Amino acid sequence: MTESSKSNVSDLEFDPAESPLNLVELDGRTFAPAQQVPIPEWPCTTIPRQQPTLTLKDNDLFLITDTLGNISGCDDDQVLSSLGLFCRDSRFLSRLELQIEGQPPILLSSTSQRGFALSALCANPYVEGADGRREIRAETIGIQRDLVLQGGLFEELALTNYSTEPVEFELSLSFDADFADLFEIRGRVRQQTGTLLRSVQVSAETAEPLVASAGSLVAGERGELTLAYQGVDQLLMESRIQFYQRPPDRFKGYTAIWRVALQPHATEVLGYRLQPFLDGHPTSSVGLPATLSQALAAETMEEQLWREDVTCIRTDNRALNQIIERAEQDIYLLGQTFGDGRILSAGVPWFATLFGRDSIIAAMQTLMFNPALARQTLAVLAEYQGQKQDDWREEEPGKILHELRFGEMSRSGEVPHTPYYGTVDATPLWLMLYADYYAWKGDRALLEELWPNALAAMDWIDRSSEATGYVTYYCKSSGGLGNQGWKDSGDCMVDAAGKLAEGPIALSEVQGYVYAAKVRLASLAELMQRPDLRDRWQAEAQDLKARFERDFWLPDQGYVALALDGQGKPVDSITSNPGHCLGLGILSPDKARSVAERLQAPDMFSGWGIRTLSSSSPAYNPMGYHVGSVWPHDNGMIAAGLRSLGHIDQALEIAQGIFDMTTVQPYQCPPELFCGFERTPTNRPVRYPVACSPQAWATGTVFQLLQIMVNLVPDVANNRLYILQPTLPPSVSYMSVNNFKVGQTLLDLEFERSLEATACRVVRKRGNLRVVIEV
Numbered sequence: 001m002t003e004s005s006k007s008n009v010s011d012l013e014f015d016p017a018e019s020p021l022n023l024v025e026l027d028g029r030t031f032a033p034a035q036q037v038p039i040p041e042w043p044c045t046t047i048p049r050q051q052p053t054l055t056l057k058d059n060d061l062f063l064i065t066d067t068l069g070n071i072s073g074c075d076d077d078q079v080l081s082s083l084g085l086f087c088r089d090s091r092f093l094s095r096l097e098l099q100i101e102g103q104p105p106i107l108l109s110s111t112s113q114r115g116f117a118l119s120a121l122c123a124n125p126y127v128e129g130a131d132g133r134r135e136i137r138a139e140t141i142g143i144q145r146d147l148v149l150q151g152g153l154f155e156e157l158a159l160t161n162y163s164t165e166p167v168e169f170e171l172s173l174s175f176d177a178d179f180a181d182l183f184e185i186r187g188r189v190r191q192q193t194g195t196l197l198r199s200v201q202v203s204a205e206t207a208e209p210l211v212a213s214a215g216s217l218v219a220g221e222r223g224e225l226t227l228a229y230q231g232v233d234q235l236l237m238e239s240r241i242q243f244y245q246r247p248p249d250r251f252k253g254y255t256a257i258w259r260v261a262l263q264p265h266a267t268e269v270l271g272y273r274l275q276p277f278l279d280g281h282p283t284s285s286v287g288l289p290a291t292l293s294q295a296l297a298a299e300t301m302e303e304q305l306w307r308e309d310v311t312c313i314r315t316d317n318r319a320l321n322q323i324i325e326r327a328e329q330d331i332y333l334l335g336q337t338f339g340d341g342r343i344l345s346a347g348v349p350w351f352a353t354l355f356g357r358d359s360i361i362a363a364m365q366t367l368m369f370n371p372a373l374a375r376q377t378l379a380v381l382a383e384y385q386g387q388k389q390d391d392w393r394e395e396e397p398g399k400i401l402h403e404l405r406f407g408e409m410s411r412s413g414e415v416p417h418t419p420y421y422g423t424v425d426a427t428p429l430w431l432m433l434y435a436d437y438y439a440w441k442g443d444r445a446l447l448e449e450l451w452p453n454a455l456a457a458m459d460w461i462d463r464s465s466e467a468t469g470y471v472t473y474y475c476k477s478s479g480g481l482g483n484q485g486w487k488d489s490g491d492c493m494v495d496a497a498g499k500l501a502e503g504p505i506a507l508s509e510v511q512g513y514v515y516a517a518k519v520r521l522a523s524l525a526e527l528m529q530r531p532d533l534r535d536r537w538q539a540e541a542q543d544l545k546a547r548f549e550r551d552f553w554l555p556d557q558g559y560v561a562l563a564l565d566g567q568g569k570p571v572d573s574i575t576s577n578p579g580h581c582l583g584l585g586i587l588s589p590d591k592a593r594s595v596a597e598r599l600q601a602p603d604m605f606s607g608w609g610i611r612t613l614s615s616s617s618p619a620y621n622p623m624g625y626h627v628g629s630v631w632p633h634d635n636g637m638i639a640a641g642l643r644s645l646g647h648i649d650q651a652l653e654i655a656q657g658i659f660d661m662t663t664v665q666p667y668q669c670p671p672e673l674f675c676g677f678e679r680t681p682t683n684r685p686v687r688y689p690v691a692c693s694p695q696a697w698a699t700g701t702v703f704q705l706l707q708i709m710v711n712l713v714p715d716v717a718n719n720r721l722y723i724l725q726p727t728l729p730p731s732v733s734y735m736s737v738n739n740f741k742v743g744q745t746l747l748d749l750e751f752e753r754s755l756e757a758t759a760c761r762v763v764r765k766r767g768n769l770r771v772v773i774e775v
């Protein structure tokens with residue numbers, strides 16, 4: 001709770017002679033520290049932890065509320081809630097609470113299906129008669145509550161009297177903002193914080209402070225509230241709230257109060273907009289719409305224009321279509337502007353920013369759906385590519401970043417995320433995406449533009465491999481991650497006995513990425529007229545393959561080790577990581593086959609998907625983040641490898657399990673992860689309590705699994721698209737792929753299953769690409 005919600009002052013006036021203020025002039029206005037200007041309290045509703053929530057997102061804004069659309073200012077255990085309006089890693093609204101006569105409304109229904117708009121239908125609780133006013137029976141007043149994100153937060157309340165008598169009541173909206181940093185909400189302890197501020201009105205004649213104001217209300221003008229905070233870095237953050245539909249009748253602290261009188265079946269609409277500001281400038285670079293209806297129209301038009309430019313995939317399976325449609329919408333919502341590019345942020349709520357690994361993998365997964373994402377991802381990450389040696393941020397020349405943050409703790413140096421480079425796999429993954437994008441689009445201009453970045457990335461790989469022959473990680477930063485692969489929790493690097501491995505760690509899948517990067521870049525080196533690099537990278541790839549099979553192979557298990565530890569010994573637990581190596585070429589066919597079969601065993605495959613860790617391991621926990629849970633993106637990458645090796649039935653079984661899981665999720669949206677409990681005829685997949693949703697690489701898995709079915713293999717450099725043994729699963733008999741772009745060619749394709757065979761037809765082709773179908 002903030003200082004404002006702890007005060008019991010009954011009004012906003014103060015005596016400057018008795019309480020001299022330390023006034024602060026910021027952005028042409030006057031503020032005073034919040035602790036010097038207490039404001040009156042408005043009681044809030046205590047909320048339980050782990051309550052159901054609704055999520056909205058628009059570019060770098062996201063909103064998390066309870067199912068009523070409220071953000072309560074009180075928690076039952078005084079732990080910072082994850083609810084709020086967030087922008088650039090800071091919470092610009094920590095309370096948004098609708099009440100009628102001091103009570104929460106009765107929720108009838110709510111939805112955030114559209115992703116950027118929330119709608120809740122409510123009714124009034126019972127209101128006692130007082131001061132000559134009639135009592136109001138429960139569910140007499142209908143309340144249609146709508147919230148939209150579009151460069152800011154918009155809300156409108158439509159109040160309708162459904163009784164045969166006039167009604168009069170008090171309606172309130174309570175606001176507050178703690179401007180907490182996202183790392184603080186996630187549990188980081190801060191040594192110091194900035195200052196919450198209150199607006200102060202100053203006399204024009206005497207220049208003396210007259211009144212401290214949570215809000216201002218002048219007859220005939222709009223009411224306005226300003227919530228403000230000056231960080232330890234002196235940067236001013238503000239939430240400016242403007243009431244454009246009937247200003248409040250009065251304010252009590254940060255609570256806006258309306259006295260509403262409604263005739264029978266009459267309706268009144270109230271509305272406001274909130275815009276975040278940093279140092280006097282709006283966080284959104286585009287103009288803010290005036291009203292909610294304008295914001296909704298603008299966001300709807302933007303989404304429609306985006307949809308016209310991406311691939312449309314539909315099937316004859318209604319449940320699968322719902323998953324696809326939701327995945328399309330979430331890819332749109334997760335798009336976020338970084339500099340001149342718009343790429344996928346990793347996920348809501350904790351990872352709504354630029355990530356190296358996550359953004360790259362999501363771009364790989366969606367090449368069939370929207371290859372423009374890959375182009376933007378490559379370009380933006382190249383802009384942030386490491387230039388120097390900086391152990392605090394774990395930056396090194398040529399290294400691709402892990403995570404970029406903009407909040408106060410990053411700006412003031414409390415965390416190293418400006419950006420932070422503590423990831424071992426983003427750099428080879430960037431090279432893989434660089435090669436894959438060229439295969440899909442034949443974009444020679446980007447190939448040449450980013451060639452210096454590719455060379456720098458390969459140099460980083462070579463330097464990182466000098467000591468052991470393998471790319472390894474070891475945390476150098478006091479504020480960094482101990483584990484720096486995609487499994488980055490503290491307890492995931494365990495051996496067969498459940499003992500934690502000590503670094504430096506060489507992960508199995510990372511060596512697979514390095515092998516694939518060298519093989520694919522060797523082909524591009526020929527295009528760039530660098531035969532010396534082609535020969536060198538081919539030779540290095542073959543040497544890596546031979547050493548990998550020697551050092552990582554567990555002959556008694558017929559499997560690949562999770563990693564090599566700091567002593568060069570195999571970390572011999574059975575995990576999902578080696579599954580990423582399938583299809584990358586680093587395993588010989590017999591060893592790849594053995595890995596594929598082991599992944600199918602009951603201790604690894606739960607029925608819903610492949611677990612991160614064998615259920616036979618002493619460290620197994622089906623509720624553990626990386627020690628027994630199931631991750632959709634992990635399964636998608638494994639299934640893609642199985643498909644490329646010809647293990648079609650196994651790949652489709654994984655796809656079906658992930659789709660079956662997603663069907664029963666809220667809005668058919670695949671979560672970041674779910675628990676690894678065994679699937680039975682009567683149970684449902686068990687949700688992981690704090691999984692992000694939507695999550696970019698979980699959503700991208702939907703398109704990756706569809707790609708696995710139809711198996712499109714582009715070779716734009718040779719003017720071909722191969723469709724190799726397309727195979728629809730038993731649950732799908734027909735699939736259409738429209739507005740599909742390969743190189744400069746636009747295609748519409750149809751796939752139809754009859755018994756065990758799947759046929760493909762080219763319905764439309766605009767361009768000269770040759771389509772080669774092998775069934």
